[in-house]
């Protein structure tokens with residue numbers, strides 16, 4: 001039984017991600033536990049489970065608009081022909097509508 005405390009300590013270390021996740025009341029604790037349990041033997045799986053357990057889950061609508069905020073549309077300047085008033089993309093030297101020279 002001499003090794004028992006060490007075994008327990010090792011077990012606690014192994015399941016540290018699950019313990020952290022449980023302490024943080026993670027909703028996806030089952031997932032963390034599964035990754036911890038199934039992939040914990042590999043350092044990568046253990047780290048993934050720990051990062052997952054430590055990650056802050058924010059599904060609150062405060063972050064939603066920030067995440068989904070549309071990129072400001074690049075202002076496409078429209079050049080209007082002084083001759084006929086037709087709008088065209090900038091850069092053209094002549095109006096595509098009437099052929100007049102653009103400023």
Ligand SMILES: [Zn+2]
Nearest residue numbers: 081084095098
């Ligand atoms: Zn024109």
